[in-house]
Amino acid sequence: MNSIFLRLYGGLLLALCFIGAITYAAVQLVNSYRSDIYREEMARGTFYLMAEGYQRYEPGERDRWSQVLSKLFNADIQLQSAAELDLGYRETLHLEDGLVVMRLNEQKGYADILFQLPGEPEYITTRMTKVSEQQARATAVLVLNHLSLFPEDEWELALGRLQQHFGYPLSLVSRDHVPLDPEQEQRLNRREVVIGLDDSTRSDSSIRIYAPVADTGKLLVIGPLSLFDQFPIELLLVAGILSLLAVALATYLQVSPLQRRLKQLDQAVSQLGSGDLGAYANIEGNDAIGQVAATFNGMTAHIRRLIESQREMTRAVSHELRTPVARLRFGLEMLADIESAELRREKLNALDHDIEQLDQLIDEILTYARLEQGTPNIEFKPVLLGELCEQLREELETIRGDTVITVDCDQPTLEVEAEERYLHRVLQNLVTNALRYAGSQIVMVVDGDEDQVIIHVDDNGPGIPEHERERVFKPFARLDKSRHRASGGYGLGLSIVKRIVDWHGGDIRVDESPMGGARFTIILPRSQQGQHVLGRVN
Template structure:
């Protein structure tokens, strides 16, 4: 994915999915834990009263209390020891702390509830399948039974002491202070336990249980008992806050590398703006920023090359022009003193030759300068290399002298995507350069290797020393010491060849030829995959 948008969007989407999964699992885990606490808090007081009842009986008589409780709660309630229950370590800790332990069996839809008699190795056990009104009424009966063991004036203190074992409020209220419907009033008159549901909203739903207390006109009120809320607002707010923090962190992880790379690019641009042509953006990657950095690095390399080329050209041009201009000046001075018409004509011919050299030099300089301005709009078309080589051989037939030029190609139909006139210029420069040095033969060979076309130009001349092979592609480079260059040329031909090869995404190198001279190898891709905007460093 090279698009910054896709990287950011994809990264954030993955982060949100991950955060959503973690949040959901966390909420489920917390709700499961809260539901366990809720059930234990609702049951702890009831089982505390059961245990209190058991401890009022002698061990031999406790079975009777078990029967009473079983009938009261409509569930089998009994006493068992730890060995029969096979308690786990966590269960033992909870039970020894006076807590209720529930063994849930969701698949079967029941829960085994355990509670330890304080200070004894005996445990109340029962199996509940659902929470019913009968259990609520039974709890109220147990509380009233507990209060019956105290004088009336001690009921409130006794209820306050009992409160610490319950997860909901216990209180004594006047009957007149409670608002009930007619049916509920009638049930109270019959000394029945009444359950009142306050269902104002889902979140505020609660239950209150009322039980008449003897003939006092007082009511025992249990509650309000709030229904368990799977998604309390506090938990949702915390989960939302944590999710926002996680999204912010994920966004930072996505944006931070991009920001860091943009700062690197900004520093490189600032360096270039301050005149430092050695500025380089060391940014890797194939995304948009990496491509901009690569373009920037290519641009700075191109600017350095242009400036260096300009400096070299200025030095070389001044040197190259000095010799023919000096000869022309000297010739003009001598011309005034020559009286013989034949000698005057000979001197004029020499001056005309100097002017022709100047014209060739200026033409080469202008060509090289034009090529150094940047990559032209090249139109790549299939070019049959063997046919182009044969065409060039015929064009050079009149100037080759005694030197033979041959073409060898394994496949006559082998083509390459290139600009034909530029490829022709490459081969022309290489072959004419070889003509200056070859003793008797020049061979152009064309081969294909791994999707690339190889063009060899071999001669049987003196060759090029290994330490000079890189320098021959630089402008105005000369291997001989003579300023007149007996072999001809101005040292720009191979520089032009290298620039054109770079445009085509290829390579050029010089090696020793099998014939003993120099071998120039041009390697080009058969198909062009991309535009070579700034070329390569020379």
């Protein structure tokens, strides 16, 4: 079990490690993309206000606004052309859409930020090394500067229009509705911008920026600005360890019953290897092991049947051979004492007849033994039953004597998928068997539908007793009353018929014929569907 467990677990472990590596890389990529989007959203509104300020100045006076912004943000802010910036295709598209473009240099720890003046071929550029409170206060100053361009009663409307350029909320609230500590109140009284942190102990903490709006008693509230929340690597590690433990447990639970069933199968195989033909793998289920166990049980049953059949054949052959051999020995002994040439010739003819019977018996035994070896490589092809029956009737014309053989087939085009050679042997055995017992007539009746075909072989002989009908298909089985030994045969013809019908996935039975004798009925499927049928256990 350790081997199976380790192999399964090892394979799953490798797969999980591979998936974990891909997941880690994907998380890093997603975090990087989300970080870029976060920074661009945070900066877009601020740079929109910068661009708005530039566009209020004449081109020759914009340097003054650059100086104001540089001092306000404590960073070098200037205007540059596209040729100076060497913009890429993606950067150009983003800038034309009014987005902020950031060029990160993680090794040196800074970011170049670009923003295009709306409708102009010039770009605001600056280099930021870190995000500080000064930049947050500068953004609040720019918003207040923007509101100063409108009458007080239009501030809400102006703030609403400005909101579409910001990635976080902007609002005007009454100072009385904002909970502030005494120090923050004092700073607001000095007209300073105040930054407040909401619940810094929580993972979803955020900041708000409060700026007094002249003497109106209102505050400009920027935010809440949520801090960037990366997918934590520690959480992935914990999840990975828990996943490994879960996989180990699931693998063990799957392998344990699998190993028990394999052990049962191994015991059955060992039992069979030691010579116990009664070995049986008691394993249920439709999975691979269950199918192997069913195949093993079928194989052992087939072996038992073959061995039992060979035992029966050995006993029957020894019995069947004894009589002609004894007659040959007795005839040879008598032949030495016969002086008359005519009597000697008669005795030689009798010996020749015994040898011919012995040869026929050996041929039947070899045929049956060959069929008992298992299902041959049968090539199924469409066979016209009407034509096959007519062909057989013509072949038996010379040996039928006074018995009339007729074919009753209402469907001349009726076909069945079969091996024509073997199907011919089946009908030949049945009809020649009927010739031994028929009074005067034999009829082959062919019928069928979409799924199967039915062939009846009827005779008007003495018939077969009901209690003997199953035994006639056993090898060397012969009836001593209605079908007595004087009729000839060795009891193998019907066994051969049964085996061939089984190969074709069909069935054969014997009943009473409407003509008063025996009726042998063969039922075959119209289509074999490319499957060979293993011989049934008799």
